[in-house]
Amino acid sequence: MRNVRAFALASVLALGAAACAPRPGEAAGAEHAAVDDSGHPGKAAYDQWCASCHESTEQSGAPTLAAIRTLNRSTVKYTLELGYMREQSKNVPKDELAQLIEWLPSADGTNDAWIEQARCGIKQRRVVLDKAPRTSVTFGVTYDANRRQSADEAGLTKADMKNLEVAWVTAFPQTPTMRSQPVIVGDTIFIAATDSGRLYALDTNSGCVKWHYVSDMTLRSSLTFAEATEKSPAAIVMGDAAGRVHAVNAINGKGMWVTDVKMNDLNRITGAPIVHDGKVFAPVSVIESNVPPDDSYECCKGQGAVAALDLATGKKLWVGRSIEEDAKPQRLGRTGTQQYGPAGAMIWSTPVLDAKRNQLYAGTGENLSWPATDTSDAIIAYDLDTGAKRWIFQATKADIWNSACGRRGANCDWPGAYHSPDHDFGGTSMLIKRKDGSEMVIAGQKSGVIWAINPDNGQLVWSNKVSRGSAMGGVHWGMAFDGTRIFAPSNDAANSPDNPNWGPGIHALDAMTGEIQWSYKPNARDCGQEFPVAKSYQPAPEWRITPISAPVLPPPPRVNAPPRRLPAIAAAPRAAAPAAAPAAVEGAPPAAIAAAPAGEGARPAAPRERCRLGFSPAPLLVDGALVTGTPQGMLRIFDGATGDVLFEYMTNKPWPNTVSGIEGQGGGLDSAPYVAGDGMLFVQSGYARFGEPPGNVLIAFRPKKER
Numbered sequence: 001m002r003n004v005r006a007f008a009l010a011s012v013l014a015l016g017a018a019a020c021a022p023r024p025g026e027a028a029g030a031e032h033a034a035v036d037d038s039g040h041p042g043k044a045a046y047d048q049w050c051a052s053c054h055e056s057t058e059q060s061g062a063p064t065l066a067a068i069r070t071l072n073r074s075t076v077k078y079t080l081e082l083g084y085m086r087e088q089s090k091n092v093p094k095d096e097l098a099q100l101i102e103w104l105p106s107a108d109g110t111n112d113a114w115i116e117q118a119r120c121g122i123k124q125r126r127v128v129l130d131k132a133p134r135t136s137v138t139f140g141v142t143y144d145a146n147r148r149q150s151a152d153e154a155g156l157t158k159a160d161m162k163n164l165e166v167a168w169v170t171a172f173p174q175t176p177t178m179r180s181q182p183v184i185v186g187d188t189i190f191i192a193a194t195d196s197g198r199l200y201a202l203d204t205n206s207g208c209v210k211w212h213y214v215s216d217m218t219l220r221s222s223l224t225f226a227e228a229t230e231k232s233p234a235a236i237v238m239g240d241a242a243g244r245v246h247a248v249n250a251i252n253g254k255g256m257w258v259t260d261v262k263m264n265d266l267n268r269i270t271g272a273p274i275v276h277d278g279k280v281f282a283p284v285s286v287i288e289s290n291v292p293p294d295d296s297y298e299c300c301k302g303q304g305a306v307a308a309l310d311l312a313t314g315k316k317l318w319v320g321r322s323i324e325e326d327a328k329p330q331r332l333g334r335t336g337t338q339q340y341g342p343a344g345a346m347i348w349s350t351p352v353l354d355a356k357r358n359q360l361y362a363g364t365g366e367n368l369s370w371p372a373t374d375t376s377d378a379i380i381a382y383d384l385d386t387g388a389k390r391w392i393f394q395a396t397k398a399d400i401w402n403s404a405c406g407r408r409g410a411n412c413d414w415p416g417a418y419h420s421p422d423h424d425f426g427g428t429s430m431l432i433k434r435k436d437g438s439e440m441v442i443a444g445q446k447s448g449v450i451w452a453i454n455p456d457n458g459q460l461v462w463s464n465k466v467s468r469g470s471a472m473g474g475v476h477w478g479m480a481f482d483g484t485r486i487f488a489p490s491n492d493a494a495n496s497p498d499n500p501n502w503g504p505g506i507h508a509l510d511a512m513t514g515e516i517q518w519s520y521k522p523n524a525r526d527c528g529q530e531f532p533v534a535k536s537y538q539p540a541p542e543w544r545i546t547p548i549s550a551p552v553l554p555p556p557p558r559v560n561a562p563p564r565r566l567p568a569i570a571a572a573p574r575a576a577a578p579a580a581a582p583a584a585v586e587g588a589p590p591a592a593i594a595a596a597p598a599g600e601g602a603r604p605a606a607p608r609e610r611c612r613l614g615f616s617p618a619p620l621l622v623d624g625a626l627v628t629g630t631p632q633g634m635l636r637i638f639d640g641a642t643g644d645v646l647f648e649y650m651t652n653k654p655w656p657n658t659v660s661g662i663e664g665q666g667g668g669l670d671s672a673p674y675v676a677g678d679g680m681l682f683v684q685s686g687y688a689r690f691g692e693p694p695g696n697v698l699i700a701f702r703p704k705k706e707r
């Protein structure tokens, strides 16, 4: 079913590209997806080396063949030689790999022929920055990352959000995933079609193109708008898939500089770099977690960091490593392969700026190999001048995980005490100001715990575990804050019998206490079936979780558990020790709650087609309306005060008429797919990862006009 649908995507993209690319040769590559090329030797190589995962996308999380066939040749080549698939390709004979690279992509380069036809008229073409409102300038909307816009800033009221209609849609070629959050200044929306290596400045009112920037490498991160300084023009700053930071002149789209901040060739820029006082601060992540299932892989060496660069020149100023020592040979794994460490503590998300304290907050991921460090699954406060660590709040100790852990391969087998829940801080934190005037760093973890931390010293103020959490559960990309409530999405896969609050959905928490005020729990309707929307509900008092102030305890001892006996991650520690101790390790609820009768949160019947109910993307607040989305493509807007649903719209559908002339396809909503400004709500739809539906569109909604 999904394959058929996704194949349609490839065809519409191919047709769209062909329709806009009259010059012979230019669309030839795009057309060949529609031509029967099943006799090509590259197809046979695909069947042998790639089909096992790419034809079972639900299990493997791999994009469909149709989705990867929309990519251009340089993106595919990069993926196989250096990127995500280099381990999967390393045993493919050279000639077969060449045939694969010849057969698979839709075209040699990126098809830019449509741009001239969608170019703005002379008057709209100018990017006006003087006196233009800075509506949404980075992933967090503002640098405190509260992901909140007032009615004035957005040009939209909560009442408007009940009654939206589509103003225009544009679609991008050779793009199955819309992963980069746009920024808006005045009437310009800056947006990246990352797979095709293109950054565009579009007119907010019509979607016409003001300028475009061509990257020689697949782009990856969300965007940040940097104000002009005495030495530098206003710029758009972003990261690419090769671990480099790009700065592009915001007025005319001319490249200013590209700086490589890799420490290791598996480093990437995933979160948006932020900018302050003429300096760029780029978070450095690692994709090495994908490769260790191969027992012969010498796991692991990649580490995270924040790299500071000069905005005017791109010159490196400092690198604040998450792990101070280099990874070095440690011991031989059980198959005799050399293991390396310490590794990991990568920084996936956009850092949060605290200009007043002259520091930034970065959340880290797990350790990738032994030994564990005290900087994994942590929030680190970095000094903005030097990159020195001012404090470290470690939420989960000794979380050593990589993708060998699913079957407990040789690269997930270490000495000593550790556990492997993979509880990253994958989402951006927030620096909030509460109603009593106090400031707090709020961090949401994949464990499902929300932490409130004192920004002056890194001390825990309160925490609340609001979802079961897992390697893909809990808080995935980020949260939002409306001045009193914290909105924490949960990407849990299913409800949990242990606690009815857990499971997929979104919670509104009181910022003073961390208590849940309302929750939304999705149901079958969220998979496109027509059922009534679940009512938001108040949690029963016994489920209210009292604040804990105890620091994090060490993990339960577990030494070299035998292969294949890896239990469900949350279950093991609870059974192994008195409830209170391990509970704090993973931020699990206190004993009273863990012991409460199960069954109330019974698992829903398995939805059709393994529909994902989790709330993965980071939410956005517009005048108190809470904009959320699902990996299935459903846009849903709540009243942030009550949890009532104001508006719903299924974006996962074909969009035949687009400003670009390229046929569009909506898909999953993930990462941070929405941003408001200039009287409109912009939603980008399509996410060819984790088994989600691919797509290539930007949809502009506006309040319905009175007729």
Ligand code: HEC
Pocket (backbone or CB within 6 Å): 046, 049, 050, 051, 052, 053, 054, 060, 061, 062, 063, 068, 071, 075, 076, 079, 080, 083, 084, 085, 088, 089, 092, 100, 104, 290, 689, 690
């Ligand atoms: C073990 C399973 C597996 C095998 C085998 C495999 N892939 Fe993948 N592939 C994946 C997954 C999972 C992803 C998504 C990566 C991610 O998001 O982390 C992916 C992503 C990709 C992408 C998109 C990368 C991007 O950056 O968007 C391409 C292109 C690709 N694979 C091509 C191939 C080719 C060609 C082969 C055969 C040589 C292959 N894959 C073999 C699992 C696999």
